[in-house]
Amino acid sequence: MAGKPLVLVTGASGNIGAATVSVLAEKYADKVEIRAGARNPDKIPARPNVTVVKAVLGDKDQLKEPLKGVDVLYIVTPGAEDRASLTIRTAEAAKEAGVKFILVVSVPTVILPDTIFGKQLSEIEDKVSKLGIPYSFLRLPMFVENIWGSKDTIVSQSAFYAPQSPDKPAIYIAVEDAAKAGAAILANYSKHNGKGYTIQSDRYANAELAAAFTEALGKEVKFVQVPPEAAKQAMVGKGWPEWQVDGILELLKLIEEGAPVLTAGDDGQALKSLTGEEPTSMKAWVTKNAPGFK
Incomplete structure (x- = not known):
């Protein structure tokens, strides 16, 4: 029986993840089922219409359980130095689990692969775009x-x-605006395949x-x-x-x-078009x- 798509948000105990889960729960609970994941699920705030799970980025074996039945995955790229490998392994686990769409947090400087953050995120974008799953990138400047x-x-x-x-x-991007944009993409993911959005x-x-x-x-x-x-x-x-x-x-x-x-910048037009x-x-x-x- 076809029900609402199931969305898993990783990093749901952090600023972007938590704010995105809040927007999904408040605005899109009629359109999607919401699963919030983090390494320490106890740190995820309890909310109506949200199931909390343990989800460890990069750990393919551990991710099998939280990815069960997931249609849409939001990878909030972590702040770790090895975030490229953590994010790529998570995306690969999503493919193995049958996930239909992946949204990944990236950065505007992905177009400058000689920079520290640009190198990490260009590697992520390159691998995710070649996985064979529909995807989108949300490129966030400084907060x-x-x-x-x-x-x-x-x-x-x-x-x-x-x-x-x-x-x-x-x-600059405000966390609340980034959350609204991410939630809008996740709730209407079929419209965003192959796109990268730099928002401000x-x-x-x-x-x-x-x-x-x-x-x-x-x-x-x-x-x-x-x-x-x-x-x-x-x-x-x-x-x-x-x-x-x-x-x-x-x-x-x-x-x-x-x-x-x-x-x-673009005077906020990309953000406004999403939200x-x-x-x-x-x-x-x-x-x-x-x-x-x-």
Whole structure:
């Protein structure tokens, strides 16, 4: 008996996975069955219309059980250094399990395979596109939410720091918008085979972000440009893996150079075409989240 397609979202305890499961449950429960998977399923929030399972990316034997009966798989590419092999093995397990469609999180710099993140994701996109299963890629730029990493200095010093010129704009995606786009693709997957979507919520420079915080918090918030070496030292000191820090600094260098892939943008048109909704503006995000920075 044909029922609703079964969607499995991996990484459902993380920001993107959890937000996507929420949108699926709230908006598309009449269209799809929802299964939420993570290495530690206890960390997945309980929700109506959602079945929680253990799903370990890259572990083909373990994945047999959570992939049973799954029609649509969303691989939220992990932040691990070996994420290419983890994601590819997961996609191969999906093929063996009879999955009909795979959506994979990628990055805009996939077109720059000489970069750290671009190399990892171009390998993933290449292998997934040759598996023989319908697929799509959701290419996410840097997150608006990254500014939470500067919460302490915004609170205590009324300032945030990065190795960028204050007036160099870049494209950003809000987690909520990424979740809406992913859920829309998963719920209507037959329309998206073979497509790659680079989506953005807004395009702005750090000086504009500082101005938005100044207005929302009622105090002057400054952006301070620092040398890349100082930024790296600070991030590694906070426990970030060095390879990931190098990858982020590489992105910031591309933005500084005005690389179109991270700075040109489309005024949110790709996102709007997927979701039918207006993207989240940076100013709206800051206004909504300002209480968390007080």
